[in-house]
């Protein structure tokens with residue numbers, strides 16, 4: 001399965017390229033400098049050159065707060081670019097796996113969110129990602145995988161921030177305890193994307209690691225592993241206002257994923273231990 005990974009220099013993109021190569025696949029990962037997803041001609045040149053059977057799109061404008069003020073750019077990269085990507089996939093006759101987010105929901109759910117729950121994004125980022133999903137799903141060989149709370153090597157992420165603050169001697173840490181979700185280790189998500197692609201899954205699939213926790217619970221585990229003397233104090237979202245609202249409840253229902261792949265999602269704690277040990 002010759003595979004082109006767009007956004008191949010990002011945190012998830014690198015993990016997807018690495019997992020594919022471990023599987024013995026021919027994988028070409030392209031960063032923004034080589035393949036800008038807003039440039040259709042560039043994408044068409046790459047698929048002409050490489051003839052992929054699968055395209056995995058990990059490219060996105062992921063600075064959630066900046067999306068509020070750089071709306072056009074967010075909509076172009078996360079939304080309208082999917083017209084270019086599906087055109088390129090169609091040109092090559094390739095399957096498409098597109099990565100999306102829990103931010104397409106409004107965060108008011110009280111039970112794990114299934115794939116067909118009504119969307120209602122509360123931020124420009126969420127709106128732009130929803131537009132990308134809609135355009136991706138117009139392509140009949142597309143799979144959209146919604147994930148949440150990513151952490152892993154090679155990118156800024158919450159676990160890296162907490163590790164840095166602990167390293168700088170911050171004590172106590174103050175972390176919000178009223179946002180609930182599934183932390184998700186990028187190498188586990190990469191494996192999931194490949195498994196779903198190999199199973200020829202279509203439509204929308206939710207993926208995240210188990211068990212649900214709050215950012216406070218996640219930070220407490222990091223402190224417990226790295227520096228048990230550090231206190232992690234719970235605070236509310238209201239005490240930490242951000243330009244883009246965060247969903248309060250982001251727990252995605254992963255049963256469709258578990259049914260397709262006949263395996264349970266991995267525990268985030270084992271990903272966290274691997275991540276902290278690697279110091280990447």
Ligand SMILES: NC(=O)c1ccc[n+]([C@@H]2O[C@H](COP(=O)([O-])OP(=O)(O)OC[C@H]3O[C@@H](n4cnc5c(N)ncnc54)[C@H](OP(=O)(O)O)[C@@H]3O)[C@@H](O)[C@H]2O)c1
Pocket residue numbers: 006007008009010011012013031032035036037038057058059060061062077099100101102129147148149150151155
């Ligand atoms: N991080 C999370 O917590 C999270 C949660 C749920 C879903 N997701 C989704 O997961 C996917 C991967 O995210 P990530 O965390 O790996 O983010 P990331 O590290 O920011 O990776 C995204 C990559 O896309 C690239 N990019 C930006 N604009 C581009 C363009 N016009 N053309 C081509 N590439 C472009 C970025 O390059 P530059 O660095 O040069 O801008 C970056 O390398 C995204 O679809 C994101 O929406 C992320």
